[in-house]
Amino acid sequence: MYPEARVTSFVSEQFEPVRLHVKKHSEAMGRFGADWTPTVMIVDSDGKEYYRIEGYLPADDFLAKLKLGLAHYLFKSGNFAESEKRFREIVDEFPNNEVAPEALYWAGVSNYKGTGNGGALGETAKAFQSRYTDSPWAKRSTVWAA
Amino acid sequence: MEIPWTDDVDAAMTRVRESKKPLLLDFTAAPM
Numbered sequence: 001m002y003p004e005a006r007v008t009s010f011v012s013e014q015f016e017p018v019r020l021h022v023k024k025h026s027e028a029m030g031r032f033g034a035d036w037t038p039t040v041m042i043v044d045s046d047g048k049e050y051y052r053i054e055g056y057l058p059a060d061d062f063l064a065k066l067k068l069g070l071a072h073y074l075f076k077s078g079n080f081a082e083s084e085k086r087f088r089e090i091v092d093e094f095p096n097n098e099v100a101p102e103a104l105y106w107a108g109v110s111n112y113k114g115t116g117n118g119g120a121l122g123e124t125a126k127a128f129q130s131r132y133t134d135s136p137w138a139k140r141s142t143v144w145a146a
Numbered sequence: 147m148e149i150p151w152t153d154d155v156d157a158a159m160t161r162v163r164e165s166k167k168p169l170l171l172d173f174t175a176a177p178m
Contacts, residue, residue, distance in 0.1 A: 008147045015170035016158045019151040022175045028155055029173060037175040045163040066170075073168050 004059045007066075014070055015042070042069045050076055064094040068103055075106060080114030101135035104128070108141070122146050153178075 108124025
């Protein structure tokens with residue numbers, strides 16, 4: 001999952017990278033509730049988990065999920081302007097990836113949480129009327145439609 | 147570019163306490 005430069009540079013720049021072997025670090029597997037390998041988790045300095053990827057993924061899918069996980073970390077840390085930016089970048093960079101509808105949804109929520117502008121949710125629902133119409137995230141946005 | 151992996155998770159958690167940078171934990175069965 002890490003052979004491509006775009007993945008290694010993203011990991012090196014955005015995270016403190018920790019690699020733990022299933023046999024050598026079995027205690028850590030239990031501590032963080034990892035049941036399978038590969039498992040990749042985004043956690044904070046207290047060990048609180050924000051995102052988890054289980055199983056091998058091709059580089060493009062892996063990078064898309066890493067970026068989604070980082071955006072969720074920023075959102076849950078209350079950094080809504082930065083999380084909105086990151087979610088929108090995912091939609092632009094990976095428009096046909098399975099993570100794109102989820103990123104579009106949370107970009108709208110980030111905008112609302114950061115600005116208090118309820119119109120952001122309506123705009124997101126409107127966007128789902130022309131993109132990712134069959135996705136579960138489009139269904140979740142229908143409640144925001146005017 | 148090589149990823150600067152560490153296997154000392156507690157030291158890594160201490161390092162990011164100030165920076166608020168998240169940790170990426172990679173649990174693997176591949177040779178290290």
